[in-house]
Amino acid sequence: MADQQHRWQGGFPKIGIRPTIDGRRKGVRESLEDQTMNMAKAVAALLSENLRYPNGEPVQCVISDSCIGGVAEAAASAEKFRREGVGVSITVTPCWCYGTETMDMDPAIPKAVWGFNGTERPGAVYLAAVLSAYAQKGLPAFGIYGEDVQDSGDTSVPEDVKGKLLGFAKAGLAVAYMRGKSYLSMGSVSMGIAGSIVNDTFFQEYLGMRNEYIDMSEFVRRMDEGIYDPAEFEKALAWVKTNCAEGPDNNPAQLQKSRECKNQDWETVVKMAIIARDLMVGNPRLAELGFGEEAMGHNAIVSGFQGQRQWTDHFPNGDFLEAILNSSFDWNGIRSPYLVATENDSLNGVVMLLGYLLTNTAQIFADVRTYWSPSSVERVTGHKLSGDAACGLLHLINSGSAALDGSGEQTRDGKPAMKPFWEIGEDEAKKCLDATSWRPASVEYFRGGGFSSDFLTRGGMPMTMSRLNMVKGIGPVLQIAEGWSVDLPADVHDKLDKRTDPTWPTTWFAPILTGKGAFRTVYDVMDNWGANHGSISYGHIGHELITLAAMLRIPVSMHNVAEERIFRPRAWGLFGTDHPESADFRACENFGPLYK
Numbered sequence: 146m147a148d149q150q151h152r153w154q155g156g157f158p159k160i161g162i163r164p165t166i167d168g169r170r171k172g173v174r175e176s177l178e179d180q181t182m183n184m185a186k187a188v189a190a191l192l193s194e195n196l197r198y199p200n201g202e203p204v205q206c207v208i209s210d211s212c213i214g215g216v217a218e219a220a221a222s223a224e225k226f227r228r229e230g231v232g233v234s235i236t237v238t239p240c241w242c243y244g245t246e247t248m249d250m251d252p253a254i255p256k257a258v259w260g261f262n263g264t265e266r267p268g269a270v271y272l273a274a275v276l277s278a279y280a281q282k283g284l285p286a287f288g289i290y291g292e293d294v295q296d297s298g299d300t301s302v303p304e305d306v307k308g309k310l311l312g313f314a315k316a317g318l319a320v321a322y323m324r325g326k327s328y329l330s331m332g333s334v335s336m337g338i339a340g341s342i343v344n345d346t347f348f349q350e351y352l353g354m355r356n357e358y359i360d361m362s363e364f365v366r367r368m369d370e371g372i373y374d375p376a377e378f379e380k381a382l383a384w385v386k387t388n389c390a391e392g393p394d395n396n397p398a399q400l401q402k403s404r405e406c407k408n409q410d411w412e413t414v415v416k417m418a419i420i421a422r423d424l425m426v427g428n429p430r431l432a433e434l435g436f437g438e439e440a441m442g443h444n445a446i447v448s449g450f451q452g453q454r455q456w457t458d459h460f461p462n463g464d465f466l467e468a469i470l471n472s473s474f475d476w477n478g479i480r481s482p483y484l485v486a487t488e489n490d491s492l493n494g495v496v497m498l499l500g501y502l503l504t505n506t507a508q509i510f511a512d513v514r515t516y517w518s519p520s521s522v523e524r525v526t527g528h529k530l531s532g533d534a535a536c537g538l539l540h541l542i543n544s545g546s547a548a549l550d551g552s553g554e555q556t557r558d559g560k561p562a563m564k565p566f567w568e569i570g571e572d573e574a575k576k577c578l579d580a581t582s583w584r585p586a587s588v589e590y591f592r593g594g595g596f597s598s599d600f601l602t603r604g605g606m607p608m609t610m611s612r613l614n615m616v617k618g619i620g621p622v623l624q625i626a627e628g629w630s631v632d633l634p635a636d637v638h639d640k641l642d643k644r645t646d647p648t649w650p651t652t653w654f655a656p657i658l659t660g661k662g663a664f665r666t667v668y669d670v671m672d673n674w675g676a677n678h679g680s681i682s683y684g685h686i687g688h689e690l691i692t693l694a695a696m697l698r699i700p701v702s703m704h705n706v707a708e709e710r711i712f713r714p715r716a717w718g719l720f721g722t723d724h725p726e727s728a729d730f731r732a733c734e735n736f737g738p739l740y741k
């Protein structure tokens with residue numbers, strides 16, 4: 146995958162591990178050196194063995210050169226971390242230490258402290274002391290403390306501690322990786338969708354990201370002037386002819402485009418996909434072809450394509466571009482997705498990015514289009530919903546950027562899954578492609594034609610749908626709904642699907658209900674959802690999104706994650722423990738965005 150490597154040119158943030166110790170020599174420090182450093186090595190091994198960067202390589206950890214017994218060693222460690230590109234820090238200790246003299250003072254990087262639950266020289270006292278120092282200094286940190294007492298010679302990492310270390314590290318790496326990267330708007334506001342109004346202050350102050358913009362006419366320039374790799378285009382077009390089967394044209398006969406026009410449209414949409422990727426991450430091949438500036442790209446880890454309507458009123462739509470780039474495979478083989486938000490809905494692009502960085506898997510971008518009550522389904526189809534669907538369903542469907550991974554044709558332990566690219570087999574990629582038919586675009590919507598990916602998500606996948614909303618006076622607010630994809634009998638699906646648009650990808654989604662608030666019923670989930678879109682990740686990752694949101698100081702207004710799975714900075718509890726949701730809002734407001 147050599148041609149992919151340039152997209153990782155910025156490298157990846159490392160995790161700094163800070164073994165921290167009681168600095169008193171003549172006995173105390175000496176007695177703790179090995180245990181403390183061994184804790185750091187155990188955490189580094191845990192993280193590198195279990196976590197991977199988006200390119201599939203193991204996460205790298207950097208351990209301070211010495212235990213940190215005071216400010217001189219803390220400063221030396223900070224300097225090493227700066228040199229090494231550390232973006233997340235974890236302090237570990239089995240003993241009492243001097244909080245303000247040893248704490249990590251870098252305001253921009255997520256931090257956690259693991260205080261060993263021991264009795265000889267308890268790390269818990271330091272843990273509590275330093276977390277209070279973090280709260281006092283406005284640097285909220287995560288506290289990790291195992292539930293069971295460990296003997297001083299025990300160098301293992303308990304399961305509960307492992308879970309918190311891994312959850313913190315995943316979210317922390319996501320924060321660090323976003324910093325300095327771009328969101329690329331290809332076009333502007335689509336059909337009056339407010340999420341397409343790109344809020345650059347949000348990207349800058351909350352995510353540390355830059356906003357880049359290109360006009361959609363850039364696609365015409367590059368196509369007309371051949372600013373793309375012609376060899377790759379030929380390879381891609383041949384691959385498409387073999388792997389992207391056209392489905393039936395659902396347009397009225399008199400509106401259907403000729404075969405010749407469709408063939409031309411295929412060439413156009415394939416070029417659009419190559420050009421969109423080059424715009425996002427650049428392409429060294431363009432420099433070889435004499436297009437040095439275009440070869441650079443926009444350093445974009447997520448983009449949005451406006452498409453509708455001016456482009457799509459004249460040119461083939463961006464559904465192929467969006468769907469194939471969001472998938473984990475294309476003519477260059479199996480690879481990490483390039484995130485593209487349909488309709489340039491940048492707020493949905495952000496939650497696609499958060500889900501991707503937490504899971505390293507492709508995301509489904511969808512309209513939260515219809516709530517189907519059990520009675521409505523029965524009225525329309527005669528079918529009685531049951532199982533996960535018994536309380537009703539949400540019809541998630543949008544033309545465009547649902548990754549083909551969303552078909553659920555990959556498997557893990559024999560069940561439908563969406564996997565990181567390095568776990569996907571060639572046969573599984575083929576199954577996703579074979580499960581997708583490319584329907585001539587509905588010309589009522591897309592006068593310029595194009596092809597829409599049409600697949601049906603297999604049921605039985607754990608999923609998490611999320612949405613970022615922008616509320617005047619508050620700023621960003623995150624919504625999360627864990628649930629399951631659901632299978633429907635083929636005839637039932639067909640009847641319901643045909644009532645919307647059968648040429649688009651469908652996921653039948655059953656949110657997990659709690660019986661309370663927005664999760665009292667499936668209808669309440671829909672009725673509380675903040676916008677027309679959601680991003681759907683594989684797995685129940687709501688707890689990891691909550692941890693990540695707290696790091697970013699983005700309050701969560703709606704979720705169905707059990708309280709015992711939630712992990713936020715220790716300081717959040719100081720805003721009240723009886724109503725965690727309101728405490729979250731107040732804590733986020735109090736500490737404010739990371740990069741303000």
Ligand SMILES: C[C@H](O)[C@@H](O)[C@@H](O)C(=O)CO
Nearest residue numbers: 453488512543544590677
């Ligand atoms: C094709 C249609 O215009 C759809 O793109 C539209 O209904 C949406 O997806 C709105 O979010």
Ligand SMILES: [Mn+2]
Nearest residue numbers: 488512543678
């Ligand atoms: Mn939409």
